[in-house]
Structure formats: structure tokens, C-alpha cells
Amino acid sequence: MKLVIIKYNAGNIQxxxxxxxxxxREAVVTDDAAQIVAADKVIFPGVGEASTAMEYLRERGLDAVIKGVRQPVLGICLGMQLMCSYSEENDTTCLGIFEEKVRKFSGEGGLKVPQIGWNNIYDLRSPLFEGVADKSYCYFVHGYYAALGEQTIARTGYGETFSSALHRDNFYGVQFHPEKSAQAGERILRNFIDLI
Structure with missing residues (x-):
């Protein structure tokens, strides 16, 4: 199986x-369109800022490549947000794979923004979460969140309730970092790799 991680100017690839x-599992890190399209599974990671990330993707034609991929794709953190329609972070038009809009946490009630640390995911509705207990704790680092909508497959509360995971067709996104989420995250990565 060929696993590809999309290379762009965002952190957490390592x-x-x-x-x-x-x-x-081993993965190839690349921004080469042919390699991305030929992969069995694609991971779209991300730690960074939405507008500069989208600019980088557009300059290299990776926005069209990602939208055209037919195999399973997993967006992580900023990767998931960039798959949404729009982000309030620097007024950014995103890829539009998911219909949800990305909003900034208000910080009301003294909640720290960004949210950094462990929080639980619940209302899990996808094969991505096979064997993952409802209310499992995962690791989050984000100041923006995807709103709830028809494509929400997991929720988390932090002041407001938001989409901690999204799904549409062959595209999946998680707001948390499965690579830093201990056993639950490991199981989610295995489940993604096992998706047909």
C-alpha cells in the first residue's frame, strides 16, 4: 500500500x-501531483495559518489535485479546516470539499484561545472510529473550529460545540491530532489506512 503525506508549508509532518x-507503516512526503494521485491513501496534515497555506497550495496547483483525488484522504487540524468552504482566519476561501465554515473561538467565559490539550470526542458516526470509545480523549491545538453541519461525524465542546471530525465521500477530516492522541489516535490512523 502506498501512503502519501502532502508536503506544503505546514508543520507536524514529522x-x-x-x-x-x-x-x-511508511509514507512518502511529496507535493508531486502524480505521486499524490497514484497513492492508495492520502494524508493532508497541517499546523499553520489558513491564508498562506491556501496560497501555497494554489501556486502549485495542489488545490485542484486534492479536490480531484478519488482515494481516501485524511485532513488533520489545519488540513481539515482547509478542506472546508471558508475560514475566518484572514478571510480565506478554502477548498470547499466540506460545506462547513471555520470560525474563531470567542474565548467567552475565560476559555483560553487557542485550545491546547486533551478534550473528548463524542457522537462518533463513521468507520473511522471503529473500536474507539465514545468520549475518548484526543489532543487538540487550534484557535479556529469547523461549525457543525450535515458532514459532522464527531463533536467536541469547548465553549461551543464544534465538528471534531467531518466526512464527505472519500474525504475525512479531524480537528485533533491523531498522531499525538495515544491509543485512540493510533486506532483512528489504523482505521483510515484500512478504509476501502
Whole structure:
């Protein structure tokens, strides 16, 4: 099986590679369209800022490549947000794979923004979460969140309730970092790799 991690100007690629190694998988890190399209599974990671990330993708034609992929794709953190229609972060038009809009946490009630640390995911509705207990704890680092909608497959509460995971067709996205989420994250990565 060929696993590809999309290379662009966003962090956390190394930690995703390490997490895959821990479950006995290797991945190629590339921004080459042919390699991305030929992969069995594609991971779209991300730690960074939406507008510069989208600019990078557009300059290299990767926006069209990602939207055209037919095999399973997993967006992580910023990767998931970029798969949404729009982000309030610097007024950014995103890929539009998911219909949800990305909003900034209000920080009301004294909640720290960004959210950094462990929080639970619940209302799990996808084969991506096979064998993952409802209310499992995963690791989050984000100041923006995807709103709830028809494509929501997991929820999390932090001041407001938001989409901690999304799914449409062959595209999946998780707001948390499975590569840093211990056993639950490891199981989610295995489930993604096993998706048909």
C-alpha cells in the first residue's frame, strides 16, 4: 500500500511520520501531483495559518489535485479546516470539499484561545472510529473550529460545540491530532489506512 503525506508549508509532518512508523507503516512526503494521485491513501496534515497555506497550495496547483483525488484522504487540524468552504482566519476561501465554515473561538467565559490539550470526542458516526470509545480523549491545538453541519461525524465542546471530525465521500477530516492522541489516535490512523 502506498501512503502519501502532502508536503506544503505546514508543520507536524514529522510527527505524522513517526505515528505511522509506530503502527508499522511508511509514507512518502511529496507535493508531486502524480505521486499524490497514484497513492492508495492520502494524508493532508497541517499546523499553520489558513491564508498562506491556501496560497501555497494554489501556486502549485495542489488545490485542484486534492479536490480531484478519488482515494481516501485524511485532513488533520489545519488540513481539515482547509478542506472546508471558508475560514475566518484572514478571510480565506478554502477548498470547499466540506460545506462547513471555520470560525474563531470567542474565548467567552475565560476559555483560553487557542485550545491546547486533551478534550473528548463524542457522537462518533463513521468507520473511522471503529473500536474507539465514545468520549475518548484526543489532543487538540487550534484557535479556529469547523461549525457543525450535515458532514459532522464527531463533536467536541469547548465553549461551543464544534465538528471534531467531518466526512464527505472519500474525504475525512479531524480537528485533533491523531498522531499525538495515544491509543485512540493510533486506532483512528489504523482505521483510515484500512478504509476501502
Amino acid at each position: 510527527s505524522v511520520l513517526y505515528a505511522l512508523e509506530r503502527i508499522g
